[in-house]
Amino acid sequence: MGSRGRSRPTAPAGGDDQPLPTGTRPTSTPPAPGRRGHSGRAERRRLARKVKRRRRRSAVREIPLLITVALLIALVLKTFLVQAFVIPSGSMQQTITIGDRVLVDKLTPWFGSKPERGDVVVFKDPGGWLKDEKKTSSGQDPVVVKQVKEGLTFIGLLPSDNEQDLIKRVIGVGGDTVKCCDKDGRVTVNGRPLDEPYVFTPPDDPTALIQFEVKVPQGRIFVMGDHRSNSADSRYHLDDGRHGTVPVSGVVGRAVVVAWPFSHWRRLEVPPTFGSVPAAPGGFALGTSHRVASRDPARS
Numbered sequence: 001m002g003s004r005g006r007s008r009p010t011a012p013a014g015g016d017d018q019p020l021p022t023g024t025r026p027t028s029t030p031p032a033p034g035r036r037g038h039s040g041r042a043e044r045r046r047l048a049r050k051v052k053r054r055r056r057r058s059a060v061r062e063i064p065l066l067i068t069v070a071l072l073i074a075l076v077l078k079t080f081l082v083q084a085f086v087i088p089s090g091s092m093q094q095t096i097t098i099g100d101r102v103l104v105d106k107l108t109p110w111f112g113s114k115p116e117r118g119d120v121v122v123f124k125d126p127g128g129w130l131k132d133e134k135k136t137s138s139g140q141d142p143v144v145v146k147q148v149k150e151g152l153t154f155i156g157l158l159p160s161d162n163e164q165d166l167i168k169r170v171i172g173v174g175g176d177t178v179k180c181c182d183k184d185g186r187v188t189v190n191g192r193p194l195d196e197p198y199v200f201t202p203p204d205d206p207t208a209l210i211q212f213e214v215k216v217p218q219g220r221i222f223v224m225g226d227h228r229s230n231s232a233d234s235r236y237h238l239d240d241g242r243h244g245t246v247p248v249s250g251v252v253g254r255a256v257v258v259a260w261p262f263s264h265w266r267r268l269e270v271p272p273t274f275g276s277v278p279a280a281p282g283g284f285a286l287g288t289s290h291r292v293a294s295r296d297p298a299r300s
Contacts, residue, residue: 082103083253084101085167087101091225091233100261101261102259103257114248115173117176117277118169118170121221121254122166122253122254124164126247126250168223168231170221171194174217177216178216179212187224192277200228214243215243220242222244223246
């Protein structure tokens with residue numbers, strides 16, 4: 001009744017009050033006839049280019065994050081799990097040759113494992129073993145290159161020139177009596193001669209037959225290189241007050257595999273002869289622990 005005589009609103013031509021299809025935007029002016037397909041393709045190309053730019057910017061921003069994560073993982077691996085070392089000398093030939101890369105297990109000591117007879121271990125210089133060694137120098141490197149090398153060394157991707165580490169084979173553990181030599185020129189442990197086909201020494205080399213008899217103190221190990229005539233090992237430090245033995249606490253890790261070059265790849269297993277060694281009288285054998293190789297050359 002109140003609306004009588006009033007004109008009713010009419011829908012505008014073109015139906016602009018109808019709901020728009022999903023995904024479209026209202027426009028103030030409709031596209032010119034015949035141009036709708038061309039405009040849609042241009043809009044899609046613009047959107048595609050915008051998405052590509054966003055993805056490129058996102059990838060560029062993620063690269064530093066990925067590098068940081070990778071470096072942190074490498075640092076954790078080096079510190080707690082496994083580390084690669086370069087062998088700088090021939091003291092372990094032919095088991096390990098000069099230039100070989102070995103992987104050293106640093107994890108098992110966290111579970112209380114100790115070095116065992118026959119293990120190839122890396123350990124820190126117990127005092128003066130490397131005092132006469134020549135060190136390689138990186139002083140000629142440009143500043144930037146030197147800093148990059150120091151960073152890679154810190155996370156374990158390059159060996160350090162300053163680390164005072166050695167690699168040898170454990171012959172005796174705490175309580176053992178190690179002696180050289182029996183009538184056949186063999187080293188004995190607790191009276192049992194060792195059959196060591198891996199030893200790289202000319203049979204007539206007198207330096208391989210140094211006479212000694214050592215009772216290894218508890219918490220220490222007696223070590224020798226596989227190249228007996230080219231290894232300044234425990235035999236050369238018998239008068240240091242500890243009979244040339246190395247503290248278990250100084251062992252960085254157990255070398256488990258020669259990883260590089262691939263042609264030298266091999267596992268470093270305990271030779272069978274050590275399984276026949278009897279326990280020390282009134283004592284017991286220890287278990288495995290663990291680090292190697294500065295680039296220091298010669299008799300390390």
